[in-house]
Amino acid sequence: MQDQSSLHKGHNKTLVIGIAVFALVIVAVFVAHMLPVTVLQVGSYEFNLPKGVTVDMNTPGLVVEKNTVASILVSMRVTGNGEMRFLIGDDVVGGIEIIGYKADLPLFLPNHSTTNAQKDVQGLLTEAVLLNLxxxxxxxxxxTWSRNENHLYLIFEEQELVYDVYGDSSRLSESDLVEIAESFKPAPDYEVRDVVIAFGEALTKVYKNAPHEVFEEQAKENYGPYVSEELLAKWLDEPSEAPGRYVSSPWPERIEIKDVTEAGSYRYEVMADIVEATIGEGSMEDAWRIEIVLTVDKIDGRWLITDLRYI
Structure with a gap:
């Protein structure tokens, strides 16, 4: 016959196991019923959508990052690097598109559009203008069809970019677009993206086949603010490894980001294309793309490109 001490210990062990199992069941039920948190990002900004509006996951170029616990999805980040389309039900009703901007040129409007009304919108994180087209x-x-759309242009003059928040006016109202714009806030990687985009705008100002002293001056002036001293020194020693332009046309017009991945403490890897442009039939058009991978590190409080590799 077991003594009282052994019985007591056995009872305690059973009680502890029972409590642990109960706790695991509670956690499992909680996680299973917890709605995953979805963060939406387009370009350098996070944003929210009005109730009833969802993301079209078939938008070209979307990047989806998932975070799971015990094989259960708990959060997800959906990033559109150039655009993101919106759905109500199964219908595409609008979206956000990132387009180039020059302060001395008119806003880029959809083809075959007529402006019915235009007004400035105050109180947003940047200059904004709302158009009915x-x-x-x-x-x-x-x-013989026609379509009425609202376009809310968020103008980021320093980055030379416009975020066009648009929608079919019969499905997304002006207030819906303003609600989306009001939710805009910088994404965690926005500084990295801004450095890469600004660097891309500088490419056209550096001629790789210029005399070395000219190339050196151009590279220091235009690349210096965006790349590390070590990478700049490497390019000055080997101009053939540096990005830039050779002739008047085609020329490197910009860098388009395809994906940004955290690669360590204060380090990101950026997959992107250098877009070469040319003049065709009186207007600028893309000629071809050069795939690259950039490493961006935070050095002395500044995000700088420390490596550029061609794929």
């Missing part, structure tokens, strides 16, 4: 088929077309 009527969009119709080309004049040479036999089609």
């Amino acid at each position: 009527e969009i119709t088929p080309p004049a040479a077309s036999s089609e």
Whole structure:
């Protein structure tokens, strides 16, 4: 017959196991019923959508990062590096598109559009203008449809970019677009993206086939603010390894980011394309793309490009 001490110990062990199992069941049930947190990001900014509006996961170029616990999805980040389309039900009703901007040129509007109304919108994180547009088929077309859209342009003059928040006016109201714009806030990697985009704008100012002293001056002036001293020194020694332009056309117009991945403490890897442009039929058009991977590190409080590799 067991003594009282052994019985007491056995009882305690059973009680502890029971409590642990109960706690695990509670945690499992909680996680299983917890709605995953979805963070939406387009370009350098996070934002929220009005109730009933969702992301079109078939938008080209979307990057989805998932965080799971015990194989259960608890959070997800959906990033559109150039655009993101919106759905109500199964219908595409609008989206956000990032387009280039020059302060001395008119805003880029959709083709075959007529402006019905225009007004400034105050109280947002940057200069903003709201347009109501009527969009119709080309004049040479036999089609007779028309579509009314609202476009809220968020103008980031320093970055030379506009975030076009747009929607079918019969499905997304002006207040819906303003609500989306009001939710804009810088994403965790926005400084990294800004450095890469600004560097891309500098590429056209550096001629790789110029006399070395000219190339050196151009590279120091235009690349110096965005790259590390070591990378700049490497390019000055070997100009052939540096990005830049050779001739008047085509030229490196910009860098388009495809993905940004955290690669360590204060380090990111950026997959991107150098977009070469040329003049065709009186207007600028993309000629081809050069795939690259950039490493961006935080050095003495500044984000700088420390490596650039061609794929």
